[in-house]
Amino acid sequence: MTESNPASSRDVTFIISVAPESGYIKCHMDNKTAILLRLSDYVAVVLTGALCMAAAGAAAPSTWGMFAGMIIGMVASMIVMIAVILPFSLIGGIFDIVMPAMITAMFVGMAGGMWSATADVATGTFAAYGFVAGLVIQIMFHIYHISLQGEVLETER
Amino acid sequence: MSEHHIGKWDNASKGFDIMNMGIERRYGPYKRELFSKCQGDVMLVAAGTGLDFQYFPDGLKITAIDFSPKMVEKAKVKAEDYDGELEVVEADVMNLDFPGASFDTVVTSCTFCSVPDPIKGLKEIHRVLKPDGKLLMFEHVRAGNFLLGAMMDIVAPFVAKAGPEINRDTAGNVRKAGFELTREFNISYDMVKLFEAVARPQRVGN
Numbered sequence: 001m002t003e004s005n006p007a008s009s010r011d012v013t014f015i016i017s018v019a020p021e022s023g024y025i026k027c028h029m030d031n032k033t034a035i036l037l038r039l040s041d042y043v044a045v046v047l048t049g050a051l052c053m054a055a056a057g058a059a060a061p062s063t064w065g066m067f068a069g070m071i072i073g074m075v076a077s078m079i080v081m082i083a084v085i086l087p088f089s090l091i092g093g094i095f096d097i098v099m100p101a102m103i104t105a106m107f108v109g110m111a112g113g114m115w116s117a118t119a120d121v122a123t124g125t126f127a128a129y130g131f132v133a134g135l136v137i138q139i140m141f142h143i144y145h146i147s148l149q150g151e152v153l154e155t156e157r
Numbered sequence: 158m159s160e161h162h163i164g165k166w167d168n169a170s171k172g173f174d175i176m177n178m179g180i181e182r183r184y185g186p187y188k189r190e191l192f193s194k195c196q197g198d199v200m201l202v203a204a205g206t207g208l209d210f211q212y213f214p215d216g217l218k219i220t221a222i223d224f225s226p227k228m229v230e231k232a233k234v235k236a237e238d239y240d241g242e243l244e245v246v247e248a249d250v251m252n253l254d255f256p257g258a259s260f261d262t263v264v265t266s267c268t269f270c271s272v273p274d275p276i277k278g279l280k281e282i283h284r285v286l287k288p289d290g291k292l293l294m295f296e297h298v299r300a301g302n303f304l305l306g307a308m309m310d311i312v313a314p315f316v317a318k319a320g321p322e323i324n325r326d327t328a329g330n331v332r333k334a335g336f337e338l339t340r341e342f343n344i345s346y347d348m349v350k351l352f353e354a355v356a357r358p359q360r361v362g363n
Contacts, residue, residue: 037183093180095297095349099305102312145346152341152350 037092041100042138044088048101049108049134050127051084052077056112057126066114073113074106081105100141104134158224158249162273166225169320173206173228180267181208184295187344188212188266191293191351195219197261202250202282203268204228207235215240220260222248250278258287266295269330270321279334286356292336294352299324301347328352335359 056073064072085094085101108130115121169176189212197218201209204221205228213219221236221243223229229247236243248254251274263282272278282292300306306324313324331338331354340353 033182088179090175090179091182093177093183095180095345096183099300099308099346099348102308141346148343148347149345150343152343152347 037096038142040088040091041096041142042135044085044097045100045104045138045141046131046134048081048084049104049130049132049137051130052080052105053108053112053130053133054123054127055080056109057116057121057123060113060116062117062120064117066117069113069115069117070110071113073111073116074109077105077109077112096145100134100138103141104130104137107137108133158251158273163225165319166223166271167227170206170225170227170231173231174208177205177208184344184349185212187351188295191295191353192264194291194293194353195262195264196291197287198259199262199264200255200260200282200285202263202265202278203271204232204245205266207232207245209264209266210235210239210243213239213241213243218242219244220255221245222250222253224249250281253281253285255285257284258290259285260290261287262291262293264293267297267321269294269296269327270298270323270325275325275327275330276333279330279336283335283356283359288356288358290356292331292352292354292356294327294331294354295350296325296327296352297321297323297349298327299348305346305348 055076059076060069060072062069081101081104085097088097111133112126112130116126188209192209192212193214195213195217199213199217199219201213201219201221204210204223207221210219210221210232219239219241221232223232223245224247226247229245232245236245250268250272263286269275269278286292299309309324313322316323327350328338328341331352335357336354337357338352338354340351342351344350
């Protein structure tokens, strides 16, 4: 059995998994660090939603029609998404944010582009809707992450 | 190893430590726990700039390899801080110069997203591992979810221009190379994982 030394009483133990072949894995991470990393994921995706939808709305002119608006909105959204998540990847790595951010950017880019093509909407409104979309998607991904994290059973491999 | 691959990772060495800052912060504790299972003679494949040296327990005899001369140059500096025997050498995991059954443990850390022929590389690792030697891996892989996996497939060719291939089936490759996969552990979604495998002796004729 392999065990790590508990670093301090503030440590939180993540996922203690039992594998008969290889013993325990205990991962000690500073409680504050763990919370800040998760918070950073939320901020990254919510910010992605807000900025991408605002960018998609600004990029898609109302004279181009819904389909063109959707395409332009998606392209603008993807560019903004990359610019937003790169700095956040320096905080907690890219793996935890890239998928929710990409899905958010795709969704709000399409929606923002199409909406902008059909109605005159304020940038702030786009940003607010993008914020909510990002939050909902990140919550869903967080739940998905929790459902997957840990030992993969032999029957599921 | 092609000049293109060497050049790509030589270039990546410039900002490697900064780009991996977040990954080390988040996944460092998992790596430390995985690496604590190292025994005997250890080989670290794709050492990069040596960021992973800090996770090894003290007192081990480690051979760290990388095919990028610029990475090796930087890793040698970090190796000086290790409290044990740590040698950094320029080598290609797909064509190792080490004799068979040289190591008790082989460790990889975000390695098999970058090896051009992962099965060939894993077979070489199998060859240099002693019978029943351990392979410990920290890797990011293709997501199992249909939608996420498909998205990774679309994006992978673009990411691979400057970095790794993000849609590898590493568990499948480990098995194809003749290992017995004893453990699979999801860290982030099912995309960042720990693997443990054992190099069972190959039967004659296999």
